[in-house]
Amino acid sequence: MKTVRPTIGIIGGGNMGTAILSGIHKAYPVIVCEQDKKKCRFLKRTFKLSGQSLRDVIEQAQIIILAVKPQNFDELLQEIESTTGKKKLFISIAAGITTSYIEKRLQRDVKVIRTMPNLPAQIGQGMTAVCGGKSASFSDIKRACQIFNHIGKTVVVKEEWMDAITAVSGSGPAYVFLFIECFTNAAVSLGLSEDLGKALVLQTFRGSWGLFEQQREEASELRARVTSQGGTTQAAVDVFMKYHLEGVFREALQAARNRARELVK
Template sequence: MSTTAIIGTGVMGETLLAGLLRAGWSASDLIAADRREYRRAEVEAKHGVRTGTNVDAAGAADTVVLVVKPQDIPEVLPEIREAMRPGALVVSLCAGVQTWQLEAGLPDGTPVVRVMPNTPAQVDEGMAAISGGKNATPEHLDRVTAIMSAVGKAVTVPEKYQDAVTAISGSGPAYLFFVVEAMIDAGVMLGLPRDVSTLLVSQTMYGSAKLLVESGEHPTVLRERVTSPGGTTAAALRELEVHRVKAAFISAMEAARDRSAHLARPAKEK
């Protein structure tokens, strides 16, 4: 198997590294890099993989996965550019950074694939959207799909959809946590102990999501099965409609998409 480098061992970088190991990837086929020496030591001790500097990792790998802050990209690309192997694939998990921006800072012809992951990858239930740059082939996309499948599911989309993906699945966990928080608080206001309310809401959310995925049925159908005419659920849903909750969610996601597009623009255009 070829060698894969993960540059950046923050939360998402370590999540991906640990997921690959759980999925059966050999530690000898992975190398992790971090600018902080103490962090490299921690990762090596915890996961049993080789570690090194960004230059070390880029020079040892056929696939280089960038999991750094978007603002660090202008510093990282010049570091790895000269060290990279000919034909190495660069995979970016850096939010808002477009493939052309990466290609401009890498050797001519470098294949680049952009990925938008999300935080449920920490429990191997992530959702990633993958987009290839101008030099990426179907084989490159397959390679990235295999990497991201170690921590959840992956879908390939044209890059023009990445801002919408950011708004839906990238930021999506925050919306769900927001709803969970509101439901737990409502339970407390209705007289339930907070720990009981938390358990009720968390398991209800988990079970409902599992039912949605495993049944394959439309959410409207599932919602209608819970909603008896003139019943308690109908009364609750009427209040959500009165307060235009669905419209608010749509507006929120439009705002997230627009913000993603704004952040992706070069600084001189902002």
């Protein structure tokens, strides 16, 4: 028997809205509302969509993904509140907006799911944390996971963990890019050309990751295997230890988690 897929509405077709759209448009009927005309034209052309108003999305979609920036959220919730009375499942991807805030603003027993995806969703390699509001059922959470599984992996969490998760996987891609940036700049500082430095760093990164995935050993064990006492790797690791790299990571993630807490609504 063929299962009927719910229509998914996406409000906000920016970075994340487009990433979600590209992951799910073959699996679900999707309608999108994007206020920026240029982005809207791009989405229509790329995904063969017809332009939709907010009202169309809210009336036609059973599941509505709220993919606007946190600063545009209040205005959007106000518009939604005045547009629909029907029961829908709302899925927010906005950083720092709690399920209780959305529930309160929509002033009804609305079903709300809060998620924290990340940028690799653009290539189907995202990590999305999912939690449910007070009226969201287990099957609502499952439906949200099924949607976000199209753009990578999902994990169901308690809402109280969302600030820490924002600091780890939400902001995490930036740390990886920063690491690659610093590693490449350091290679160039040894006199290598930028192209060569970049090629060496990227393949080292790719190869080490592949090895880590295949060998299933702890990172610390793999590190010990390539670090012989008194050798070149040990010399570099000693410097990382001298500057307390682990302490730097802890402090950076705490700063991101604290900032996420400050922004919570």
